[in-house]
Amino acid sequence: MSYDALNIEGPAADDAPVLLSKHAKYFVRFLRLLPSRLASHDSTRGTIAFFAVCGLDVLNSLHLLTKEMRQNIIDWTYGSLVIPKPGERNCSGFQGSRSVTIKTDDEELLRNAKCYQWGHLAMTYTSLGVLITLGDDLSRLDRKSIVDGVAAVQRPDGSFSACIDGSENDMRFVFCAAAICHMLDYWGDVNRDKMFDFILNSIRYDYGFSQHLEGEGHGGTTYCALAALQLSGQLNRVDTQTLENIKRWCVFRQVDGFQGRPNKPVDTCYSFWIGAALKILNAFELTDYPANRSYILETQDDVVGGFAKWPHSTPDPFHTYLGLCGLSFTGEPGLMEVMPSLNMSMMAYDKLKVLHAKWQTRNIEEDHKHYMELLSQRLYDAKIAVEEETTTTITSPLIKAQ
Numbered sequence: 414m415s416y417d418a419l420n421i422e423g424p425a426a427d428d429a430p431v432l433l434s435k436h437a438k439y440f441v442r443f444l445r446l447l448p449s450r451l452a453s454h455d456s457t458r459g460t461i462a463f464f465a466v467c468g469l470d471v472l473n474s475l476h477l478l479t480k481e482m483r484q485n486i487i488d489w490t491y492g493s494l495v496i497p498k499p500g501e502r503n504c505s506g507f508q509g510s511r512s513v514t515i516k517t518d519d520e521e522l523l524r525n526a527k528c529y530q531w532g533h534l535a536m537t538y539t540s541l542g543v544l545i546t547l548g549d550d551l552s553r554l555d556r557k558s559i560v561d562g563v564a565a566v567q568r569p570d571g572s573f574s575a576c577i578d579g580s581e582n583d584m585r586f587v588f589c590a591a592a593i594c595h596m597l598d599y600w601g602d603v604n605r606d607k608m609f610d611f612i613l614n615s616i617r618y619d620y621g622f623s624q625h626l627e628g629e630g631h632g633g634t635t636y637c638a639l640a641a642l643q644l645s646g647q648l649n650r651v652d653t654q655t656l657e658n659i660k661r662w663c664v665f666r667q668v669d670g671f672q673g674r675p676n677k678p679v680d681t682c683y684s685f686w687i688g689a690a691l692k693i694l695n696a697f698e699l700t701d702y703p704a705n706r707s708y709i710l711e712t713q714d715d716v717v718g719g720f721a722k723w724p725h726s727t728p729d730p731f732h733t734y735l736g737l738c739g740l741s742f743t744g745e746p747g748l749m750e751v752m753p754s755l756n757m758s759m760m761a762y763d764k765l766k767v768l769h770a771k772w773q774t775r776n777i778e779e780d781h782k783h784y785m786e787l788l789s790q791r792l793y794d795a796k797i798a799v800e801e802e803t804t805t806t807i808t809s810p811l812i813k814a815q
């Protein structure tokens with residue numbers, strides 16, 4: 414379709430193989446070397462780690478990371494954890510990098526930097542995804558503090574902001590909030606009824622979901638809305654006719670690949686956003702698998718690996734990961750099953766369920782109290798901080814850079 418529109422003859426992608434090992438090397442490269450053109454993504458570096466680590470998992474290739482490198486990534490991720498001390502505002506969660514975690518003896522500078530140290534819902538979601546996928550047991554974080562941080566950014570209309578100091582509030586962060594609470598198996602003061610109302614009020618006339626109430630229906634937003642409903646155990650509150658209408662809107666987004674909105678060009682990432690939305694609705698089988706695969710394969714870079722959003726475009730970790738997930742839904746050989754609503758492999762989700770079973774025997778209030786006691790005694794600081802000067806095993810500029 415895209416080739417027709419551009420009047421360019423494209424490659425025959427129908428029978429092209431998915432270059433599994435090239436994609437794995439592509440992800441490993443991003444964990445070892447961050448290209449300078451991505452410098453503007455410094456504050457969201459955790460998301461690049463998420464796409465690379467979870468991408469390797471979907472490729473069943475986590476073994477390409479040495480045990481030492483996996484531990485480095487885990488330690489680096491914990492280095493972005495913000496933990497408010499008792500009495501401080503509820504801003505717990507992960508940041509996307511440690512660019513505002515500075516080392517200095519200047520008290521004023523430290524005070525100023527602290528103003529910008531708060532958890533960000535998207536970074537918290539992706540950081541938890543990295544930790545779970547790498548098999549961490551999450552014992553270095555306090556589940557209650559993080560969910561308190563989620564509840565603190567819920568708006569009166571039921572939506573969520575990204576962080577406590579204000580940001581856009583829309584369906585992206587509704588999804589992140591639901592994913593975090595589901596992963597931590599705790600909802601605390603998060604108001605799920607209000608979350609439900611916000612989501613249902615965002616269904617537009619054509620049954621796509623909009624980012625924020627009066628907006629236009631959108632594929633990524635529709636995924637966020639449906640995943641949040643499922644993760645919060647509220648999908649069954651939506652009536653059957655509405656669900657059928659949403660399915661129809663999603664199915665009609667297929668051209669060969671999928672588009673995010675009517676009359677827009679197809680884009681690799683929507684093979685995940687719309688594909689996963691239909692998976693959640695148990696309607697993915699209504700799509701044309703070969704046409705979907707063929708489009709995604711048109712965007713594959715057969716030289717350096719990775720997928721782009723369009724043919725003849727530069728691949729990136731985001732479209733590479735979501736393209737692979739989209740292919741996984743079609744049963745592509747060599748790719749692991751993906752859990753649609755959490756956007757991670759089913760193998761990682763199984764690891765998470767083991768943690769959930771373990772947490773069943775715990776009292777979260779007691780754990781929180783204990784964690785805070787340790788924190789106030791500063792016994793945990795040494796465990797959480799990643800001291801660069803004493804860490805000689807860092808192997809990646811992505812992980813090493815502050």
Ligand SMILES: [Zn+2]
Nearest residue numbers: 680681682722
């Ligand atoms: Zn895209």
